[in-house]
Amino acid sequence: MEARAGYDASIFQPLTERPSSVTRKIIAFVGSDQRLMVGGILLILYIVIGLVGPSMSPYDLNAPDLAVRMQAPSSIHWLGTDRIGRDVLTRIIAGSRVSLQVAAGAVLMALLLGAPLGAFGSYIGGTIDALVQRVMEGIMSFPALVLALALVALAGPSVIMLWFAIAFSSIPRYARLLRSGVLTQKEREYVDAARAMGQSPIRILVKQILPNIMAPIAVQLTLDFARAISVEASLSYLGLGLSVPYISWGTMIRDAQDFLEVAPWLAIFPGLALAGVILAFTIVGDALRDRMDPRMRSSLSRRLV
Amino acid sequence: MLMRYASMRLAQLIPMVLVVTMVVFFVMMIVPGDPVMVMLGAVDGAQVSREVYDAMRLQLGLDKPLIVQYLNWLSKVLQGDLGTSITFRTSALEVIFLRLVPTMYLMIGGLIVAVIIAVPAGVLAAIHNNTKWDHLATGFVVLGISVPTFWLALVTILIFAVYLGWLPSIGYTRPQEDFIEFLKHIALPMSVVALNIAASVLRFQRQDFLEQMHQDYVRTARAKGLSERLVLWKHVLRNSLMTTVTVVGLQMAYLSGLITIVESVFNYPGIGYLLLNSIRTRDFIVVQGVVLFMVFLVIIVNLLIDIFYTVLDPRIRYQ
Numbered sequence: 001m002e003a004r005a006g007y008d009a010s011i012f013q014p015l016t017e018r019p020s021s022v023t024r025k026i027i028a029f030v031g032s033d034q035r036l037m038v039g040g041i042l043l044i045l046y047i048v049i050g051l052v053g054p055s056m057s058p059y060d061l062n063a064p065d066l067a068v069r070m071q072a073p074s075s076i077h078w079l080g081t082d083r084i085g086r087d088v089l090t091r092i093i094a095g096s097r098v099s100l101q102v103a104a105g106a107v108l109m110a111l112l113l114g115a116p117l118g119a120f121g122s123y124i125g126g127t128i129d130a131l132v133q134r135v136m137e138g139i140m141s142f143p144a145l146v147l148a149l150a151l152v153a154l155a156g157p158s159v160i161m162l163w164f165a166i167a168f169s170s171i172p173r174y175a176r177l178l179r180s181g182v183l184t185q186k187e188r189e190y191v192d193a194a195r196a197m198g199q200s201p202i203r204i205l206v207k208q209i210l211p212n213i214m215a216p217i218a219v220q221l222t223l224d225f226a227r228a229i230s231v232e233a234s235l236s237y238l239g240l241g242l243s244v245p246y247i248s249w250g251t252m253i254r255d256a257q258d259f260l261e262v263a264p265w266l267a268i269f270p271g272l273a274l275a276g277v278i279l280a281f282t283i284v285g286d287a288l289r290d291r292m293d294p295r296m297r298s299s300l301s302r303r304l305v
Numbered sequence: 306m307l308m309r310y311a312s313m314r315l316a317q318l319i320p321m322v323l324v325v326t327m328v329v330f331f332v333m334m335i336v337p338g339d340p341v342m343v344m345l346g347a348v349d350g351a352q353v354s355r356e357v358y359d360a361m362r363l364q365l366g367l368d369k370p371l372i373v374q375y376l377n378w379l380s381k382v383l384q385g386d387l388g389t390s391i392t393f394r395t396s397a398l399e400v401i402f403l404r405l406v407p408t409m410y411l412m413i414g415g416l417i418v419a420v421i422i423a424v425p426a427g428v429l430a431a432i433h434n435n436t437k438w439d440h441l442a443t444g445f446v447v448l449g450i451s452v453p454t455f456w457l458a459l460v461t462i463l464i465f466a467v468y469l470g471w472l473p474s475i476g477y478t479r480p481q482e483d484f485i486e487f488l489k490h491i492a493l494p495m496s497v498v499a500l501n502i503a504a505s506v507l508r509f510q511r512q513d514f515l516e517q518m519h520q521d522y523v524r525t526a527r528a529k530g531l532s533e534r535l536v537l538w539k540h541v542l543r544n545s546l547m548t549t550v551t552v553v554g555l556q557m558a559y560l561s562g563l564i565t566i567v568e569s570v571f572n573y574p575g576i577g578y579l580l581l582n583s584i585r586t587r588d589f590i591v592v593q594g595v596v597l598f599m600v601f602l603v604i605i606v607n608l609l610i611d612i613f614y615t616v617l618d619p620r621i622r623y624q
Contacts, residue, residue, distance in 0.1 A: 138324030141603045145562025146580065146596055150332060153584040154592075230453055234566055237455045238581065253456060257570075260459065261467050268463075271456035279451040286447070 033291065039284035046096055046277050053093035061094050062086065062245060070263050080265040082255070088266065092273050095247045099277065102159065102242075103228035106166035107221055113167065114174030115217075122179040123186065133179075136172035144169035148231055152240045159242065166231045170224050177220060181213030215292050222285035226278045233274050249274050311612050318604060325600050326382065330375050333589055341365065387594040392586045397594040401576060407477055408564055408575030410491060415498030416553065423503040424545050427510025432537070434515060442507060449504020454563060458497045458570040465493060475572035494571045501563055506552050513548045547617060554610040561599040 030036045054061065059077075065085035073080045079088040121132035148165040155161050235241050236250025243251075249270040256266035341361050366374055381388070387397040430442035466474035472493055478486040526536045565577030572578070576595050583591035 134320040135324050138321045138328065141321065141325065141558055141600060141607070142328070143558045143561035143565075143596075143599050143603065145559075146565060146599055147328075147332075149565070149580070149584065150592060150596060154332070154589065226451070233453050234455060234562075237453075238566075238569060250453075250455075253459065257459065260463060264463055264467075267456070267459050271453060271460070274456065275448075275452045278453070279447065282447060282451050 033287050035283050035287035039280045039282075039287065042276065042280035043284065046280065047100070049093055050096035050100060054090060057087065057090040057093070059087035059090045061090060061247065070259070072263075073265055079269045080263070082252075082266055083259060083263070088269060091247050091252065092249070092270055095249045095252060095270065096273065096277070098242060098246050098248045099229050099232060099274070102162050102166070102232045103225050105159070105163040106228040106232070107170070107224045109163050109167035110170035110224065111174050111217070111221065114171035115178045117171070118175030118178035119182050121175070122182040129179075132175065136175050139169065140172045142169060145231060145234060148235060149238065149240065152235055157235075157240050157242055162232065162235070162242070165235075166228050170227070173220055173224070174217070177213060177216055181210075181216075185212060215288075219285055219289045219292060222281055222288060226281035226285065229274070229278050229281070310615055314608055314611055318608065321604065325604070326379055326597070327375065329593055329596055329600070330378060333593055334371075341367065382597065387597070388590040390583075390591045391588040392583070392591070393588075397591050400591055401579065401594055401598055404574060404576045404579045407573060408568070408577065410480075411494055411498055411564060411567070411573065411575060412560060414491065414495045415502060418495065418499035419502035419506055420549055422499065423506035424510050424549060426503075427507040428514050428537075428545070430507070430511045431514035431518065439511075442511065446504045446508040449501060449507075454497065454501055455566050455570050457500070458494070458567055461493050461497060462570070477574050490573075494567045494573050497567050497570075498563060502556060502560070505556055506549060509552045510545065510548050513544055517544050547614075550610050550613060554607050557603040557606045561602070 030040050063086070065081075067085065068077070068081050069083055069085040071077055071081045077087050077089070079092065081087055082091070117132055117136075121129045147169060151165040151168070152161055232241065232248070233250035233253075236248040237254045239251075239254060241248045241251050252270040253267050256263065256270070260267060341358060362368060366377055369377075385398060387401070389395065390397045390400050393400050426442055430439045433439055462474045465472045472489050474493070477490050480487040526539075527533070561577070564575065565580055567573065568575045568577035569581055576598065580592060580595045583589070583595065
C-alpha cells in the first residue's frame with residue numbers, strides 16, 4: 001500500500017533535467033543548424049589561431065632571410081616564403097588580426113553612428129525624420145568602395161580613417177533598422193504607459209524598444225562584418241591599407257602580383273584565408289537571418305493574441 | 306499618368322542630389338595640403354610669389370564662405386563644367402568621357418552575361434528545390450559573395466593567361482581596330498564582373514521564383530488544366546524581368562566599386578582606372594568628377610528602373 005499522503009508525492013521528485021544556462025542555450029541554438037555550426041566553428045578557428053598563432057611559430061614576422069627567399073610550399077615552410085624569405089604561413093596568421101580589428105571597429109562605428117540617427121529621427125518624426133531619411137538614401141546611392149577609396153586616399157590610411165571610410169556606407173543600414181524598430185514599437189501601449197509615467201525618451205528607447213530589434217541588428221552586424229573585411233582587403237590591395245608593421249592580406253596579395261608567374265602561392269594563400277573568413281561570416285549571417293524570419297512571424301502572432 | 310509619376314520621382318530626387326553633391330564637395334575639403342599650391346603645380350618647398358598666390362586664391366573662389374563655394378561649384382557642375390583636370394590640363398568632363406566607353410563595354414557586357422547565366426540557373430534551382438543542383442547553385446552564390454573580387458581576378462589571370470596562355474592578362478584594344486583582340490582583352494575582366502553579378506542575380510531569381518511558385522494564381526492556372534510547362538513559362542517571363550531589373554538597380558552602386566577593382570587588376574583603361582590614377586596624382590578635380598559621375602549613374606539607373614516598374618505593373622503609378 002502507498003503512503004497515505006494527501007497530495008501527489010511526485011512533486012518532490014528531483015528535477016531530472018539540469019537548468020539550462022546561457023551557454024547551454026547557445027550551444028543548443030548553434031547545434032540545431034548546420035550552417036551555424038560550420039560557420040561558427042570556422043570563425044572560432046580563425047579567432048583562436050589569430051590570437052595564439054604568431055607566438056607559436058618559430059619564424060619571425062618581418063625579418064628577412066634572403067637565403068630562403070621565394071621557396072614553394074615545403075615541409076619546413078608549409079605555405080612557402082616570400083621574396084625576402086619571410087614565412088608565408090606566419091604572416092597569414094598575423095594578417096588575420098588586422099582584418100578582424102579593422103572590420104570590428106568599422107562595424108561598431110557604423111552601428112554607433114547609424115543607430116542613434118535612425119532611432120531619434122523616427123522617434124521625433126516630422127521634418128527631422130524626413131531629412132534623416134533623405135540623407136541616408138543619398139549615402140546609400142554612393143558606391144561604397146569608391147567613397148572609401150576617396151576618403152582614405154585623401155585623408156591618409158590611419159586606423160580611424162579606415163574605420164570611418166568603411167563604416168560610412170553602412171550607416172544607413174543601421175539607421176533604417178532602428179527606424180523600423182522604433183516605428184513599429186512607438187505606438188504600442190507599453191510605450192504610452194512609459195511616457196505617461198514620465199520616463200525620458202532615451203530610457204524608453206533603450207529599455208522598451210531596443211530588446212525587440214536585437215535580432216535583426218545581430219544579423220546585420222554579422223553580414224556587415226563580412227563586407228567590412230572585404231572592403232579593407234580591397235583597400236589594402238589598392239595600396240591604401242595600413243602599412244608596415246601591420247600585415248594585411250590585401251597588401252600581401254598586392255605585393256605578390258608582380259611574381260604571379262614564379263611564385264603563385266604568395267597570392268593564392270592570403271586570398272584563401274580572406275575567402276574563408278568572409279565565407280564564415282556570410283554563412284553565419286545568412287543562417288541567422290533565415291532563423292529570424294519564421295521566428296519573427298511566430299512572435300508577432302503571439303503578440304497580436 | 307506616366308509623366309506625372311516620372312516628374313514626381315524626379316522631384317523626389319532633388320534633395321538626394323543635394324545631399325550627394327554636398328558629400329562629394331565636402332569630402333574634397335578634407336584633402337590635406339593647400340589647394341592653391343596644388344593648382345599652381347607647386348611642389349613641396351617651392352616658392353611662390355604673394356601676387357600669384359593671391360590671384361590663384363581669388364580665381365579658385367577660396368576667399369568666399371564655404372556655402373557660397375559649394376553653390377558656385379554646384380551650378381557649374383549642373384551646367385556640365387566639372388572643372389579642369391590638374392594632370393591633363395583639359396576639361397575633366399572630356400577626360401572622363403574618353404575613358405567611359407571601355408567601362409561601358411565592361412559593365413553592360415558583364416551585366417548581360419550575368420543575366421544570361423544566372424536567370425535560367427536560378428529558375429532551375431528553384432524548380433529543383435533542395436536537390437543537389439539547388440545546393441550547387443546556392444554554393445555558387447555564397448562563394449560569389451564571399452570570394453574577394455581582386456583575388457578571383459588574379460586567379461583567372463593565373464589560369465587563363467599564365468598557365469594556359471589563352472588570353473592576355475592586361476590591356477585593351479578598341480573593337481574598331483581589331484575585334485578579335487578586343488574580345489581577347491575583355492574576356493577575363495568581363496568574366497570576373499559577370500560571375501560576381503551572376504551570384505546576386507541567381508540568388509534573387511531563385512528566391513523570387515520559389516515564392517511565385519506557391520502563389521495562388523499558379524494554383525489556379527494548374528487547376529484550370531494548363532500544362533506545367535506553360536505555367537512555368539509565363540512565370541519565368543513575367544517575374545524574371547522584374548527580378549532582374551530589381552537586382553540591377555540594387556547592384557548599381559556596388560557595380561562601380563567592382564569595375565574599379567577589376568580595371569585595376571587588369572590595367573583596363575576605364576573610368577575606374579582613371580579614378581585610381583587621379584587619386585595617385587592628387588588630381589582631385591578628376592576624382593570629384595568620376596565620383597559624381599558614378600553616383601549620378603546609380604541615381605539615374607534607379608530612376609529609370611522605377612519608371613520601368615510602372616510600365617510593367619501599372620498599379621504602382623496610382624500609389
